[in-house]
Structure formats: C-alpha cells, structure tokens
Amino acid sequence: MYTNLTGFEAVVHFGHTGFINTSYPILYIPAFSKIDATKLFHKILDALSNMEKVGLSASVQHVNTLPTLYEYLARNGKKPFMGQPGKRCLYPGQVVGCDYLSAIRIDSKVDCHLIIAGGEFHAIGLALSVFKPVLHVEPYAGSVEWVSKSKVDRVNRIRGFAALTLQSAKKVALVDVSLPGQHTSSLIEKLEVFLKRVKPTSQVNSFTTELLNDQFLLGLKELGYEVVVTAGCTRFATDDFDRSPIPIFEAREVYGLYLKGLNVDKGVFILQ
Structure with missing residues (x-):
C-alpha cells in the first residue's frame, strides 16, 4: 500500500479504522454509510x-x-x-x-x-x-x-483441493507479499523449514512479490510449481481461486493441515 508513491509525509485513508503499522503516519477516517x-x-x-x-x-x-x-x-x-x-x-x-x-x-x-x-x-x-x-x-x-450452506461448501471444497494439492506436490512455492499489513517474512521462513521437514522429497522455495497477480502466478506455474502457499491477504486462497492458474493455499493453515488434518466440513480451520 502506497509503496509506489514518493515525496509524501503522511497518508489520509478514508474507509477503514487503523489496522497496519507503517514507517509513515496514516490518518484513518472511518466512512460510515448514510443508508438507513x-x-x-x-x-x-x-x-x-x-x-x-x-x-x-x-x-x-x-x-x-x-x-x-x-x-x-x-x-x-x-x-x-x-x-x-x-x-x-x-x-x-x-x-x-x-x-x-x-x-x-x-x-x-x-x-x-x-x-x-x-x-x-x-x-x-x-x-x-x-x-x-x-x-x-x-x-x-x-x-x-x-x-447458504452451498456457498460455504463451495469455498471449503476450494480450500480442500488446495490442501490436497499441497500434500501431494513435489514443487511448492512459498510467497510473501511485501505490502504493509501483508508482509510476514518470519512466517515464510518458519514454514520453509517446516515443509522441508514434513515433505523431505519435495522442492520448497520462497519468493517475495509486491503483487500476487495473474502474471506472477502464471510464472510460477511455468516454472513447474504445483501450489502456492501465500502469507499475504488471507482471502487470496478463497476469493482468487477461480482466476488463479495454480492452486493457492493459506500459509496460516499449513500447521493446522499437517498437525490436525483436513476437516471436510470446515476446511482446515477457521479463517483467522
């Protein structure tokens, strides 16, 4: 967020309350709806x-x-x-x-x-x-x-498919997103060690990108990666699945998958 901008001293953000720490000040002004x-x-x-x-x-x-x-x-x-x-x-x-x-x-x-x-x-x-x-x-x-239960089940089937792909994949890409609020390099480093231990015959590599877009994901697929484990926004793995050329799995669910298994009713565990 705002990483391509230069020459500013502060940011005024309309819409949200504060939720990230940055090297520059952000004034958050909640935008309350006038709908009755x-x-x-x-x-x-x-x-x-x-x-x-x-x-x-x-x-x-x-x-x-x-x-x-x-x-x-x-x-x-x-x-x-x-x-x-x-x-x-x-x-x-x-x-x-x-x-x-x-x-x-x-x-x-x-x-x-x-x-x-x-x-x-x-x-x-x-x-x-x-x-x-x-x-x-x-x-x-x-x-x-x-x-509707059908909408929730659809997303959980997506999460389940990505989880099964991760379990069977021989080539896994761990992706950290460098934007403030999404950047979690320490988690990626821990997951790389963990996945190499639980998947000793698989190739596990780490990448950093500012934008987890179609072009970046397609590049990983062309390099032979079978699944992306992202530590960026938690909704990448559920909301962007349809447009992604490669399955996306949420990094914060990796431990739950390997230590607790896949829950067919609620995905791996709650999105939190």
Missing part, C-alpha cells in the same frame, strides 16, 4: 423467529447501526451479543475480511450470527470463520438472507 438500515429491522426480526441468542457483526461502514439493532432485538425478546474487536478492528462487532475475531469470541454463546455489510465478501468470510448460521443484512439491496 433500521428500515430492515422488521425483516431481521422475522428471519430470526426461531433464534434467540444472536451475535451482531458489521463492516465498518455499518458498525454504527449495531447499538440500535442491539436495543431493538433486546426489546423484542432476543438476546444479542457483540464481541470485542480483534487487532485489525476498533469497534465491538466490527469485522474486516481478515479479522472476524469479534464474532469468533462469541460463537459458543449464540444460536446464529447477523452481519450488516454490502455485498457477499464479509458475509461469506464470517460464515467461513464460525460454526453457527449467518444472517446477511445487505442494506444497499435491502435484503435479509441466510448465507
């Missing part, structure tokens, strides 16, 4: 008719709606919960694509989760990270729908 999600509260209550304990989550754009929704559900006989945020978030109940800790912390206490977020990105990520059903409130479309 309270208009969907009656639909939410109808959808939760068979649920009592509800975990509340939202992307930063809609996290300011959660306190109002919390009170509404409590007045209507529900028991809402909001978890404390992970290190990449600021507000109770807030999630980002690589941090669902606020929901994970309350997963054992609730019957289901509810997330307010535009598009499917955050809702699918939440469904992959918890063991309870997820109700997706899409304020822009005005829809309130449960995340």
Whole structure:
C-alpha cells in the first residue's frame, strides 16, 4: 500500500479504522454509510423467529447501526451479543475480511450470527470463520438472507483441493507479499523449514512479490510449481481461486493441515 508513491509525509485513508503499522503516519477516517438500515429491522426480526441468542457483526461502514439493532432485538425478546474487536478492528462487532475475531469470541454463546455489510465478501468470510448460521443484512439491496450452506461448501471444497494439492506436490512455492499489513517474512521462513521437514522429497522455495497477480502466478506455474502457499491477504486462497492458474493455499493453515488434518466440513480451520 502506497509503496509506489514518493515525496509524501503522511497518508489520509478514508474507509477503514487503523489496522497496519507503517514507517509513515496514516490518518484513518472511518466512512460510515448514510443508508438507513433500521428500515430492515422488521425483516431481521422475522428471519430470526426461531433464534434467540444472536451475535451482531458489521463492516465498518455499518458498525454504527449495531447499538440500535442491539436495543431493538433486546426489546423484542432476543438476546444479542457483540464481541470485542480483534487487532485489525476498533469497534465491538466490527469485522474486516481478515479479522472476524469479534464474532469468533462469541460463537459458543449464540444460536446464529447477523452481519450488516454490502455485498457477499464479509458475509461469506464470517460464515467461513464460525460454526453457527449467518444472517446477511445487505442494506444497499435491502435484503435479509441466510448465507447458504452451498456457498460455504463451495469455498471449503476450494480450500480442500488446495490442501490436497499441497500434500501431494513435489514443487511448492512459498510467497510473501511485501505490502504493509501483508508482509510476514518470519512466517515464510518458519514454514520453509517446516515443509522441508514434513515433505523431505519435495522442492520448497520462497519468493517475495509486491503483487500476487495473474502474471506472477502464471510464472510460477511455468516454472513447474504445483501450489502456492501465500502469507499475504488471507482471502487470496478463497476469493482468487477461480482466476488463479495454480492452486493457492493459506500459509496460516499449513500447521493446522499437517498437525490436525483436513476437516471436510470446515476446511482446515477457521479463517483467522
């Protein structure tokens, strides 16, 4: 992020709360949506008719709606919960694509989760990270729908295929992404040692790139690599699979795969 820019003293970032450390100051200004999600509260209550304990989550754009929704559900006989945020978030109940800790912390206490977020990105990520059903409130479309098991199963089949490919591969590429917030060279170094130990007959090599794009992945495939293990964004392995010429496996799941095995119901383990 911003690595190609020069001559600046600081960055003003609209949209997120702070979640990375850099050598230059970044002023984060959350961009809260002006959409009135309270208009969907009656639909939410109808959808939760068979649920009592509800975990509340939202992307930063809609996290300011959660306190109002919390009170509404409590007045209507529900028991809402909001978890404390992970290190990449600021507000109770807030999630980002690589941090669902606020929901994970309350997963054992609730019957289901509810997330307010535009598009499917955050809702699918939440469904992959918890063991309870997820109700997706899409304020822009005005829809309130449960995340289907088929969508979650599809992503987990992708994760499972990449895991099996890693287990059988004779040539493995470990890729560190140099962007702030994704750069984890220490993890790559540890995984190289670990994989060479558990796969002694395989070739395991490390690479660093600023962008994990199609051209870079195609180059690795042409060099004979069968799978990429990336320590960049945790969603590369699930969201970019369709466009990738080579299977992508999430680096943080390697230990879980080899020490715990492949769980056919929930992938290797939760995306966190």
